Amino acid sequence: MGRYAIIGNPVKTSKSPRLFRIAYPQTSGDTYSILEGSDAVKCWEKVLEMDLDGVNVTMPFKKDLLEVADVITPGAAKANATNLMVRQNDLWIAYNTDIYGVVQSFKGSGIDPAGKKALVIGAGGAGRAAFVGLEQAGATVYMANRTVREGLHSLSHVPWLVRQCDLIVNTIPWDSSTAGCLGLEQKHTVLDASYTLKPLQDATTVAGAKYLNGYHWLYHQAVEGFMILTGLVPDRNAMRRFLNL
Numbered sequence: 001m002g003r004y005a006i007i008g009n010p011v012k013t014s015k016s017p018r019l020f021r022i023a024y025p026q027t028s029g030d031t032y033s034i035l036e037g038s039d040a041v042k043c044w045e046k047v048l049e050m051d052l053d054g055v056n057v058t059m060p061f062k063k064d065l066l067e068v069a070d071v072i073t074p075g076a077a078k079a080n081a082t083n084l085m086v087r088q089n090d091l092w093i094a095y096n097t098d099i100y101g102v103v104q105s106f107k108g109s110g111i112d113p114a115g116k117k118a119l120v121i122g123a124g125g126a127g128r129a130a131f132v133g134l135e136q137a138g139a140t141v142y143m144a145n146r147t148v149r150e151g152l153h154s155l156s157h158v159p160w161l162v163r164q165c166d167l168i169v170n171t172i173p174w175d176s177s178t179a180g181c182l183g184l185e186q187k188h189t190v191l192d193a194s195y196t197l198k199p200l201q202d203a204t205t206v207a208g209a210k211y212l213n214g215y216h217w218l219y220h221q222a223v224e225g226f227m228i229l230t231g232l233v234p235d236r237n238a239m240r241r242f243l244n245l
Contacts, residue, residue, distance in 0.1 A: 001230055002053030005033040007043050008061055012036055015243075016056055016222070022242050023226050023234030040064035047085075054086040054229045062125030069094035079132045081125035084225045095228060098129035101221025102169060103137045105191050105212055108220065111167070114138030119161045121145075122171030123152055126193050130169040139167065146172070159183040167191070170200055179203040193217060215243040 001024070006016045011034055020032040033050070037043040040061045047055055057065050062081040066072055069082065070091040076082045082094035106113050118134045120127050123145035134141045142161050144153040153161060162168065162183045171193040174182075179199040184190065184207035192200050195214040204211040219239055226234045 001027055001031060001232070003031060003033075003050070004054045004056070004229055005035045005047065005050070005052055006056040006058060007035040007037075007047065007065075008058030009036050009038050009043075011058055014058070015218070019218075019222055019239060019242060020226065022238045023222070023236075024230065024232065025235065025238070044068050052087070054084070056225060057083050057085060059125065066094055068092060075099045075129075075132060079125070079128040081128055083125070083129070083221065084228060086228055095225070096129050096132075097221040097225040097228070098126055098217070099133035099136070100224045101133075101217045101219075102130040102191065103133045104220035104224075105216040106167060106189065108216065109189065109210070109212060111189055112137075113167060116140070116167050117165040118142070118167040118169065119144065119158070119165040120169045120171070121155070121158060122193075123147075124171060127169070127171040130171070130191075134167070134169070162188070170194075173197055174199050174203075176202070180206070184209050191217060215245060219243050219245055 006014050017032045017034060035043055035046055062083055066082055071093040073095050076094045076096040079096050082096055083098050084095040086093050113134050114137055116139045118139040118141045120130045120143045123143055131141050131143055144155055144158050146155055148154050159182055168188055168190045176199045180203050184204055186208040188209040190204045190209055191212045193214045201211050223234055
């Protein structure tokens, strides 16, 4: 097995290193490292210096590291973001397993996105991956964002869009007052990128809707990503137990 890391900022509290060791208990403690820094170029130089075989990529480098990739897979190109860089035959290949993760989060909960209407809130790397994944899965997808540009709705349109949709993917923080005004109903299933923020979860519970926290997304993208990294099937059951899924 090779040597890997997670790269981003902040990332020191990431669950990925421990999740990797749980997925592959036969690995040594230094197989998977943490690289945190504020500059994408300097962090990438460290990746090369350490002679790593692959890295998981998190914020704020999901777009920046596409620039150093030798090959960009179609999903990463369409999302304009990568969450996984793998070295193969001395070429660095950019993948995006967030696309897989968001779709499998819904399917794993018994919901097929095909034919559904979905709203993605937030147009960062995670949001763009969610949009691509749900669209590829056959959903009609809308996107709302703080900064409005072509093809995006304003956050002020979210309550109206929520009423039109069945599935909600959220990638931005909400406070209690705004989360309670989103117009959630029992028909909705909400996938939240957050692992710990409570306001949206509370609003979903009050509405009688179904809430999926960020660990669902983390789990599914990690299963796919770990297999691409190592070529080995991870211990899915152990991963799910660790994430309380």
